[in-house]
Every structure is written in C-alpha cells, then in structure tokens.
Amino acid sequence: MIPENLPPLLAEALSARGYETLTPVQASVVADDAKGRDLLVSAQTGSGKTVAFGLAMADELMPDGALDRPAAPLALVIAPTRELALQVSRELMWLYASAGARIATCVGGMDASRERRSLNQGVHIVVGTPGRLRDHLERGALNLAALRVAVLDEADEMLDMGFREDLEQLLDGTPETRRTLLFSATLPRPIVALARTYQRDALRISTVGEDRGHGDIEYQAMAVPPSDIENAVVNLLRLHEAETAMLFCATRDNVRHLHASLLERGFAAVALSGEHSQNERNAALQALRDQRARVCVATDVAARGIDLPSLSLVVHVELPRDAETLQHRSGRTGRAGRKGTAVLIVPYPKRRRVDMMLRSARIAVTWTPVPSADDIRAADRERLLTQLAEPVELDEEDNALGLRLLEQREPHEIAAMLVRLMRSRLPSPEEMLESSEPDRGQRGGDTRTGEHRPGFDDTVWFKMDIGRRQNADPRWLLPLICRRGHVTRDEIGAIRIDQNETRVQIPRAVAAKFAASVAKTAGQGNDESGITIIPADGPPPQAPRGAGAGAGPRGRKPNGPRPASYSARPTRPRR
Template identity: 55%
Template sequence: MPFTVDNALVAQALADRGYTEPTPVQAAVADPALGGADLLVSARTGSGKTVAYGLAMVPTLLDGAERFPGPTTPKALVVAPTRELALQVHRELAWLYGKAGGRVLTCVGGMDPQREKKALAMGADVVVGTPGRLRDHMERGRLITDDLSAVVLDEADEMLNLGFREDLEFILGATPTDRRTLLFSATLPAEIVRLATRFQREAVRIDVTEDDTGHADIDYRALRIAGHEIEKAVVNVLRWYEARAAIVFCATREAVRRLHGALQERGFQVVALSGEMTQADRNQALTSMRDGRARVCVATDVAARGIDLPDLGLVVHAELPNDPEVLTHRSGRTGRAGRKGTAVLLVPHSRRRKAESLLAGAGVVAEWAGAPTAEEIRRLDGERLAADPMLTEEPTEEDLELARRLAEGRSSEELAAALIRYARVGLPSPEELIVPAAERPERRAAAEGPRVDEGAVWFRLAVGRRDGAEVRHILPLICRRAAIPKREIGTIRIGDRETLFAVTAAAAGQVAFAAANGGPGDVPIAPADGEPVAPQRRRFKDDGRPAPAGRPTKPPRRKERHG
C-alpha cells in the first residue's frame, strides 16, 4: 500500500528518502479518515512512529496550503524524554517538512539556552524538546504557545518513568485547549490513561503493537559464556557478525568506560555514550557512528535511549537489563523500519534464568548457543575472504602489470599467503574463550553430529536446561532412575529441553529395562538414535563388573551399631 499524502512536497520528500510503503503505525496514524482527532497510540520502538505523527500533522499544520507560510510562532510542539530522541525527531521532521519550507527547532537540556532563545525569536513552525527545557522556555516567555495547533508526546511512558509528570502537566495545561494532542507510548499503564483522559478530547485509540512486527526483523541470540569472560565474548561477537554498525549495552558508566577501553585497545573503531559526557561529546560520538568513522558504540541505557543510527545491524547486551521493557528498547535500536538486525544476549551460567525470564517477558524466542570461538571466527574470516568481490572483479591492465611484477620469483601459495596477511590487517584478533562444559558437546553436535566413544550406547532423558538440569543433578538422577553406578555413565550432554547420556554397553540393557518399567512420576528415558535396546535387568557389583544376567547380586548388608 503506497503512502497517501495530501501535500505534494511532503510526498516528494518521502520519495527522495526511499519511502515507498508505510509501516503499520504510519498507515494507521496518517489515515485521512481520522481527520483532526486526538490520538492515543501504542507502538513499539523502531516502528517508524516519528514519520507517522509527522504525516498525521500535515493537514493540521498546512491546512491545505502547499508550503508553510514562513517562520512565525510555533504551530506544533513535540515533547520527547531524552536529548538524543529529541535530536533524532528533529532530523526526521526537518527532512519531512523541508521541501515545504517548514522550520524545525530543538530545545533540549545540555544545549546553550541563549542560542535557543535567539532561534525561537526568529520563529519556527515546529519545536521539538525535552520536558524540562521546554517548560523553562515557556515560563520565561521565550516559547509562545498561543498559536499551537498540535502537541505530540513521544514515548510518554518513558517520560513518566523519568519523573516528568509535573512538567508534562504544565506544558499541556499552558497550551490552547482546542489543540490536537497525539500521545505515543509503547505501553499504556494507568498513569498514561489518566493523562490521556485529562488532556485529550475523545481520543481515537490505535494499537499496532500486535500487528506491528516489532520483533520480526530482529534475530535474537542468547550465548552462554563464562561469567568472567564478558569482554572477550563481546570481542568475538563483534568479530563474528562484522556489522556495519553495532551498539553494546552496559549497566553502568564504569562498565562503559572499562569496555570502551578494552575494545579500543584491541583495535576496534569504538565510541562511548554515558550520562557523564557533555552534550558536545555525545554529539561527536554519534556523528562518528553515522559517518562511518566508528563502527561500535558502547552505551548505558539512558544515554542510548532514542538514538537512531543508520545501518545498525547488531545490538549486544553485554550486561542483561533488569526488565523486559528495557530489553525491548535496547534491541529496538536495530531491525528498524523494515531493516534486519540481530540482538545478542551474553548469558553467564548464573544469569540463565534471568535471561529466560526477560525473553519470555518481552515475548521473543532466542536461539541458544555458545559464543563464537577464535577457531570459528578465523574459519569465517577465510570464507569471507574467499567470497570477496575483489577476487572475481575483472582486473585492469594496471592491476595485471603489478600482478606480473609481484609474481616474479614467488609461488602462487606465497602470493595467496601475502593476500591473507594483508586482509587481516586491521582486524582485531579473536579471543580464546573457555567454553562452558555443558556447551562443548552441543557445539560439536551442531557442527558434526553426535560423537560417541566406541562401544557406548546413547539414551535420551526428557529434561533439559530449561527445567533446571545440571550435570550435578543429572548424574545422580540417571544412577537412581536406571539403577546403575556412576562409573557406567559416560558423557552427559544437556540441551535446552532434553539430555543425552552415554552408558557402557554392559549397562545399556539395564537402562533399557528401567526405561520400559518406569512409574508415573519417573523422568522418561528413550534410546537416543531411535533404535530399540533389548531390556536386560542387571545388578552391578562393587568392583564395577556386572553380575551374570538373571543372577542379581544382593547389596551388601549394613552393619547396625547398637548401644
């Protein structure tokens, strides 16, 4: 479905930016049938809502005119929770309204208020800002709201979470009562509903969180790692995906500083974003990401909220967030407006249950695996080099002449080796990781299929990691369930929903017997390869040698002490 825009210049701006079809929220909010109604909209982050409300305000601001009349007192106000989101909204609305002559200003904390004062005095069509700074300009008489015809609250739930309720109520109370109010929120808690009831007039409720494929364009991966190797795992994840741009989230400013330094030391083009940085430093970091001078941004949640980086293909949760909503907001930096992206959670063993709870709360399913190893990354580097277009492009005569000179006295293997060394220049070296014990067989199974020791017989137990299974629990469970000593049990491979275990050929019949004679509360056991194993009841002596079939040995009598 193509965009439906009444204004030809705005339509041209969309076409120049490559917008051909609206996202679900854009189609719903910009529907001409809504007229000038107030809107209460639920939409996920990254759904294209800035362009959505920009288009929704076109009839309100232009009223059928082709162009904006020129800088006057503001006609629209957009309120955002953070400086970064406000600056992002400014960039989006500036190009959307630019061809039609619209002037968009920002008023945000951390910027020079005197410069903003002068800009407001020169006139604007739309003002975008954070609640505190907008209120300050209004109280000082610098921001005139008499002619406002539209007010947008972007990420209203986040503004309330950050404590801006009083500022929002002041702003809405100081604007014309006949204004159009568009309220956007990822969730609609009771506080948002009360705010909407108080300041909106018969608002039309639009919910695109169910129809909007907010997670469909994000591939979630949960990687099990050793708890003390987070920095090394981040290095390997960045090297494995080689994304055009990536953002790595940490929980604290100190963690951002530490990881930023570690990545910088290893040769990554990396910048940092944290609350202690000045606005100028933050702007410089984001500019470096946008123009390609930096490819990795290490950030805290607050510093990164609302930022929109082009070609951001990878989000790494180096430290897990505290709730599913933050997980969604973090991951939503990628996979935006139809672009594909990957979100990676680094999960130490002690944080596995928390990670599963976060994923379930966010309504997403992640693929669980181990972190990429140095060997796997080097192999992938070789595959990338072999598929590089430079090896298939038609060489120029100048290229051939240089090639002939280089080939003098050198073999083809030597030249290829030199090419490989050249290709590796500037690539940070992958890290050698300690692969968690439970992860090693899973990685082998994924790559090569099961490996078994000669003569061993494999069985399947119907419990896995999601049931809390660990080797220290599984081993005595097998011994008790199958009535065999632990010396008869070999490798144990714990998966997400089941466990594979190997037993000696001598014990296989006893395990099959236990499997066939389980009670209602017993954990089911079955042959791993589907081939039946003949049940053969057997008891084992203390020296480990099985007793003859049909003549089970009695367990040794325990001596009772009296007295």
C-alpha cells in the first residue's frame, strides 16, 4: 500500500511504475517520525535506496506539492562512482517527472562545459561524483547557497575510495539549515564520525536485518580443489547460460587473466577493473546492455553502481573479504522482484571459514557439487527442446529451404545436424577432478576392503596430521600430495582418512624420493595448508564399517601459510 502522506505527484509516479507497496527502507524514511530530520540509514544494495531518499527529500523540494521554477539547486546527491550517479539520476527522473523536476548530472568522463551550462540554466536536483562536484564548486558553477537537502549515497564506499576531503568541502559549502541524509551499507567508525560532524540529532534507520541475504537471490556454494577454480567457473556459466552473468575477482591481474581465458574458450565476455579507462568501461557496459557480451569479469570497486536488468547470475570466483562484501556483490542481481543466483566457489581448505561467514550473516546457502559435463549436456538438451517448442513465424524462404533439406536428408538426420550445429557454437564444458576420476573416492579415498591396485603390492605408508575432523577430502589432498612429494597421481595408492589423521600409500620404489621431497617442501612455503607429512610406522588399522573417507561436518583452520589463492592462475587440464 502506498502511504497517503506522500505528495500526490510522487504517489502517481510510483503507481505508474508498478509499485504496490514500499520496501522497508522506503517506508522507514517517509514515516512520520522521520519527517524533516537528518537520517543515518543502513540498508543493503538493491533495497530501493534511491527511491527512498527521493521520497524522503520531497517535503523540502515541494512543500506545497509542486516545484518552484528551477534556480539554484535545492537538493544535492553525491555518489561514489559515475555509473551509480547516472543510475541515481535516471531513478530520480522518473520519480519527479510529473513534478517537472530539472536534474543535472555531474560526473567524470562527461563534458564539463555542458554540465556548467546546465547548472547555470537552473536546476532542482544535482547528482554527481565527489571530484566533479568539487571542481564545479571551486569554479563557481555549483551554487549551494539555497540547498535544502544533501544526500550521501554509499557513504562507506566514498570514504574507502579516499573522497573524505571532497565530501567535507562540499558539505561545508551548504547552509547549516539543510537536511543531511546519509545512506551506507555499513556504519564503520569513519561514517559515524562524519555523521556526528554534519548531522543534527539524526534518526538512525537500519533495515539490514530485513533485507539481509536478499529474498530474491538464491545462494549456492560449491567446494572445489584450488586448481579447478577456473574450470568450475566455465561449467557454471555453461550450466546456467544466463542472459548476463557477473564474475567477481579480487585483483586486476586476476580479472585480466580470467577474462582472457574465457575469451579463449569462446565466451562473449568483457572486463571491468581499475586499469580500464572510462571509455573502455562505457563500451563494456554497452556491450552487456545490448547483449553483444553476456559475461562481465570485475573487481568489487569497478562493479559499484552497475545496474544491469538482465543480470541473473553472480559468481564469487574469489571469496569476498566479509559478509557485507558478499551481499554488495550479490546485490547486483535479484532486483526489483526479479530472481537471481549467487554462487560462491570455495577452495576446499576454506570451507569452514565460508560456513562461519554465512552463518554469522544469516544467509541460507545450498552446498552443491560443481556441474559436471554430463549435467551441462543434459541442460543443453532441455534448452534446445524448449527453444524448438517455442512458436516462431517462418517466411517463404525458410519454408523453401526446409523443403530442400527434406529432399536431401531424412528428418532425423536434419534434426541431428541442427543439434550438432548448436553445440558447436557453445564453449565446451570442463572435466572436473571429481568427475574425471569417478572411482577415485573408492580407489584413493577408502580402502576398507584392503584391496590393492596392480603395482602396489610393495608399498610404504605415510601419514598426515589431518582427518575427517578437519574436512580432509581426497579431492584436495590428492593434488597437495602430488605437489609436496613430487609424484604423479598414478604413483599414489590408497588414501585412508580417519578421524584425526590420513595415511597415504606410496610404492616402495619411489618412497625415498617422496620422503625427501615432502621434507624439503615443508619449509619452502609449498605446503598450502600447514599439513605435515611423515613416514608412518605401518599400515593404518582397519576402518570400522561406515567410516568413509568423506569430509566431516567440522573443521579447523590449518596452521602455516595461507592457502594458494586464485592468483596462482590454475591451468586448464590437458585433453
């Protein structure tokens, strides 16, 4: 239900836009106790913040239900990035269209002289980035003497990006009688300090608990070997075939590498990071909007303010540093009632940390296996059948060509050729470690039966100080053993995982070399989880029935160097 205390022109704009009710943050800022007060609002990305502060400042902009003639700006909205400022401007334009509002947008990368002309002609609302707004203020083009409302959107991000001095200069240039609306996903100490300096008796509003996790976003997580992260990304993209997908990496280098790898595999992908110019960013975003590209690889900062209506899949290729970052990233999808999927790719050694982060953030997540090549082929078949079942209009040329084909081939041959043609246009799925060796869990993970593979009659056992309590799993222990011991997979026999330790079977012919290698690599930072590998005093005891080799429900944070990150650039398996 739209509140009755809104100006009629704005209520009509909301109804025309399809609003039947307000989001929690929107309802909070227009409540009676928020009228006329400074606001310190904590709300997540995608919760409707732009419309919220657009409604909140309506009483100051149009106290009599209508706007005065445009002159010096009445409202100033400051956003951290060009994309977010443009998005805010578009939202305010439809909200205030019936009121005849004139809105000026001032951002880097645009024609500054044109912006100055727009300001000189008179405006009601100015939206911009800190640096460009400060430049206009210093040049005398931006007159803040009549300002009634100042809005800081994504204030935490602006401080993180080093805009404190710009913000202070802009706010110092406004009348003390103005309202200050400060919106921030988080409220760290610098934000609280800024609020104390520039706000008076601010009403604190938090809808984080209500919006947390975004009800329209399905969270999934999948544990993978560190060396298989890139292959997992490929299979996720192929399984979902999303209209638009966004992949998050932590560094520019990783964005560059993953982008190049996806292009090599045949994906239509673009990249966004701090190393790209404004023109490159504009071209990338336009390619996503007109569907010439369907995948965007980005860093956290570069993706700020991007609004892509067709975005339905977010993949956290590298884990976010905390739950707030997770939600900021994921909030790029699942907007305005649309459904979205956010997937975390979790290296096996980091699963416990991710579990704790998700629990603390009260985010419900489903742990799923990485899509296999068979899963993707099955999804492709269903998509093909669905596409062919959709009604289409065929012209005479289409029908004529179809009849010619029927004269030359049998119907089932034409159908098979069509399937083959469509498959040839899609990137091939990758074989994951789990799916490429489906018997590995029995051959290498569980030797309860005492059976030996050929060539493993004369063996030596080694033990590792990690077991089911620490989420030990053959799928990530196997590549670790190969790296530490300088052996191949074929030179590793059984892997027996017990409650607190794991024993590994090595042929006696290579046991001495293996022992020397694990001793040498232990002190060279090659052990990615601090695990100790030493000779065992004999074979493991027979495991009781039901004591399998899978990961247990609990785990510990390994000692030693941090696990290798995605920046190690895993290579594709040879075919």
